[in-house]
Amino acid sequence: MHDTNLLQLITDDMAPAQHLLELLHAESLALHGRDLFLLEDILAQKQALVIMLEQRGRKRSQILVSLNLKPDREGLAELARNSSIGEELLTQGDALSALMSECRAANEHNGLSIKLQQVTTANQMRILTGGEAPTLYDNRGSTSRFTKPRPLSQA
Known part of the structure; x- marks a missing residue:
C-alpha cells in the first residue's frame, strides 16, 4: 500500500519537475536577453512549482x-526490496532524482549569470558616477587625490 502511494507521488512529480x-x-535565455517582464512571469511559475x-x-x-526507513534513496531501496513494484519504484525514483539534479544545476547556472550581471552593472555604475580611482596621470605627472562621485546627469 505504501509502496504504491510512494510510486504515485514520484510519478506525479515527474511532469512538474520537467516543467521546472x-x-x-527559459529563465537562462531571459536573463541573457534581460527581459524583465518574462523573468517576472517565470519567477512566479517557478515559485509555485518549487513549493509544490x-x-x-x-x-x-x-x-x-x-x-522506519531513511528518507533517501537507501530507504527507498529498502522498501523496494520488500515490494512487488520495487524495480519500478527505484527506476522512477532515480529518474526523478536525476531530473531534480538537472534542475539544481540549471538553477546554479542561472544564479551565476545573475551574479555576473550584477557585477557588470555595479562596475558600469561606478564608472558613470566617477566612483573609481583615477588611473591616468594629469599634466603634473600625478593622479588626482580627490575624486568625488558625480551625479548621473553629469556623467
Missing part, C-alpha cells in the same frame, strides 16, 4: 519515515 527544468532554461515539489517531497519522506 524547462522554466529554468517541496510539499510532495516531504510527503514522500514522511511515508518512508513512517515505515
